[in-house]
Amino acid sequence: MNKDPIDVATVMASGDWSSDRCDVLSILWAVTKGCNYDCSYCPYSRDVPLGNFSSRDEILRAARLLLRLGRPGYQITLYGGEPTYHPHLLDLAEFLSAASAPVILRMYTNGSRPPSYFHHLGRRTRVNQLGIIFSLHPEFVKFKNFLACVEETAQSGMAPAVSIMFSARHRDAIKSYVDQFFALRMSVPFFFEVNLPYTTGGIMGSECTEDDFAWIKSVRDLFAGLPQPTYRMVPAFTRIVCDVVVKLEDNDIMLSPEDSLRFLNQTATPSYKGFYCCSGTNVLFLEEDGRARGGVCSASKYIGNFFTDSELVIAQNMGVVRCDSAACNSIENTPLPKFRRAEDAEACMNEFRQRAKAYVYRAEARRLAS
Numbered sequence: 001m002n003k004d005p006i007d008v009a010t011v012m013a014s015g016d017w018s019s020d021r022c023d024v025l026s027i028l029w030a031v032t033k034g035c036n037y038d039c040s041y042c043p044y045s046r047d048v049p050l051g052n053f054s055s056r057d058e059i060l061r062a063a064r065l066l067l068r069l070g071r072p073g074y075q076i077t078l079y080g081g082e083p084t085y086h087p088h089l090l091d092l093a094e095f096l097s098a099a100s101a102p103v104i105l106r107m108y109t110n111g112s113r114p115p116s117y118f119h120h121l122g123r124r125t126r127v128n129q130l131g132i133i134f135s136l137h138p139e140f141v142k143f144k145n146f147l148a149c150v151e152e153t154a155q156s157g158m159a160p161a162v163s164i165m166f167s168a169r170h171r172d173a174i175k176s177y178v179d180q181f182f183a184l185r186m187s188v189p190f191f192f193e194v195n196l197p198y199t200t201g202g203i204m205g206s207e208c209t210e211d212d213f214a215w216i217k218s219v220r221d222l223f224a225g226l227p228q229p230t231y232r233m234v235p236a237f238t239r240i241v242c243d244v245v246v247k248l249e250d251n252d253i254m255l256s257p258e259d260s261l262r263f264l265n266q267t268a269t270p271s272y273k274g275f276y277c278c279s280g281t282n283v284l285f286l287e288e289d290g291r292a293r294g295g296v297c298s299a300s301k302y303i304g305n306f307f308t309d310s311e312l313v314i315a316q317n318m319g320v321v322r323c324d325s326a327a328c329n330s331i332e333n334t335p336l337p338k339f340r341r342a343e344d345a346e347a348c349m350n351e352f353r354q355r356a357k358a359y360v361y362r363a364e365a366r367r368l369a370s
Contacts, residue, residue: 012344016337017348023072027066044081059091067101070361070364072359097126104131110134110140153190185226277323281349283296294317304317
């Protein structure tokens with residue numbers, strides 16, 4: 001392939017459907033939709049009060065059901081809302097981090113809990129199995145507490161990352177925060193990123209100047225250049241590399257991993273409008289009431305309830321969904337196989353269903369034999 005931008009019109013398929021890891025399940029688990037913040041740029045948790053939490057039995061039943069699916073690997077993200085306010089979050093994290101199944105676990109938090117919370121979290125989990133992403137929201141952050149939480153987490157052995165939401169209205173405060181993070185980074189290791197929030201209209205970096213963008217790049221480069229201990233795992237594991245098939249001169253050609261990644265990293269988010277998405281094959285969005293969607297997308301269908309249904313129901317309810325979105329609205333949907341032709345999607349979906357069913361039966365056989 002040449003190095004010119006790939007024409008989206010030539011794309012026939014995209015997603016993770018043929019690699020060794022295609023059956024690894026990515027789960028985004030919104031343990032609560034409520035949040036103690038009310039950030040102006042948040043379309044998900046604004047005006048949602050904390051409360052109405054699931055019970056300990058419900059949340060642990062859902063975790064057990066996930067593992068009974070028997071998949072060869074799990075990438076589980078706990079978030080909200082603000083997940084640390086769920087009264088049984090520590091129980092859930094402890095259960096998942098101690099699982100014999102191959103689980104990679106991460107959690108998002110706004111860092112509003114006291115440092116002692118993260119100290120207890122570290123004591124109750126296998127800390128090398130847990131990554132914590134601290135999202136700094138300048139409209140509400142109590143920075144002294146936030147900084148102490150990052151330090152406590154790093155010293156506990158977990159893999160923390162700091163993600164600052166850059167707001168032009170708070171640029172002076174954010175620059176002061178970055179100076180203090182840099183000073184802390186000299187004594188404890190953590191990953192660092194500066195992000196730009198989206199407006200409801202999809203505009204990124206609203207009100208930012210060219211100087212802001214230049215400063216953000218310089219900060220990213222500065223922290224990226226700092227060495228990390230080799231045992232520290234980056235707590236971001238979205239499966240970016242996947243198969244991309246394009247039509248060239250009437251032939252369908254699978255791109256190399258390098259070219260597939262280059263396509264997915266183009267400035268414009270790929271559009272799969274009109275494609276057929278294999279919902280639920282290797283991505284699940286688990287909601288606070290136990291219901292599960294087959295992707296992080298409003299078009300994805302509900303495939304069951306982890307509080308009440310069986311693992312076989314969850315494994316078999318995946319289905320093909322035609323995409324009507326102008327752009328794929330979450331990078332977490334990247335692993336989902338997407339095909340321009342409906343028959344290709346149905347064939348892929350049938351293969352996934354058979355494998356998912358086999359994983360459930362093998363997992364059940366192992367339990368009965370143990």
